[in-house]
Amino acid sequence: MRYAGHPFPSLQGLDPNRVIYLGTFSKILFPSLRLGYAVVPKNLVEAFYGARVLMDRHPANADQHVLTAFIAEGHLDRHIRRIRGVYADRRARIIETIDRVLPRDVAWLQPSDQGMHMVLWLDGGIDDKRVASLAAESGVAVRAVSPMYAGGNGPMGLILGLGGFSDEEIEIATGHLARCINTVARDTSRDVKTRPTKNTARRSA
Numbered sequence: 080m081r082y083a084g085h086p087f088p089s090l091q092g093l094d095p096n097r098v099i100y101l102g103t104f105s106k107i108l109f110p111s112l113r114l115g116y117a118v119v120p121k122n123l124v125e126a127f128y129g130a131r132v133l134m135d136r137h138p139a140n141a142d143q144h145v146l147t148a149f150i151a152e153g154h155l156d157r158h159i160r161r162i163r164g165v166y167a168d169r170r171a172r173i174i175e176t177i178d179r180v181l182p183r184d185v186a187w188l189q190p191s192d193q194g195m196h197m198v199l200w201l202d203g204g205i206d207d208k209r210v211a212s213l214a215a216e217s218g219v220a221v222r223a224v225s226p227m228y229a230g231g232n233g234p235m236g237l238i239l240g241l242g243g244f245s246d247e248e249i250e251i252a253t254g255h256l257a258r259c260i261n262t263v264a265r266d267t268s269r270d271v272k273t274r275p276t277k278n279t280a281r282r283s284a
Contacts, residue, residue: 080194081193082166095120100118101117104116107158112146166242174188176250186201186202210260217259218252222238
């Protein structure tokens with residue numbers, strides 16, 4: 080889902096004979112629907128069909144028929160246009176709130192023009208894993224970025240979701256998250272100040 084400009088063409092559309100295109104309706108409709116789709120090259124249709132049968136046969140026929148009618152009658156296109164505006168408003172709300180409660184030298188957002196997540200990058204000295212842990216204790220679920228890199232030594236940041244939240248919930252959650260980040264930032268600064276320098280250690284010896 081893209082908030083500005085036209086959607087990017089999919090890789091499958093550029094080379095349909097070499098790309099497998101997978102998707103789900105759970106994100107744009109509701110998770111309990113549990114219906115997805117696969118657009119595959121013709122020579123792989125039978126293999127995918129066989130794999131699907133081995134997994135769990137198929138979803139409920141009634142759900143598939145209802146969704147087919149929902150798409151054919153244009154309801155899905157209208158729904159996507161509507162929720163694009165909803166998510167764009169939530170995205171703007173998160174950006175505005177983060178910019179208001181956190182100074183840029185501590186954390187800064189990397190907003191994306193598409194999707195339902197954004198990355199909040201942290202100053203290099205702020206441990207994103209500790210921030211995520213403190214945030215969880217406050218009831219705010221975010222994911223640390225650094226463990227996702229090889230060796231777990233990536234840059235410090237947090238992945239923020241923007242789906243399913245009201246303006247009030249965004250305001251409250253952002254306030255909790257800002258306090259967690261500031262707590263870790265203060266502790267980090269205190270640790271740096273109390274850490275002996277090479278000259279201090281040499282004099283002590």
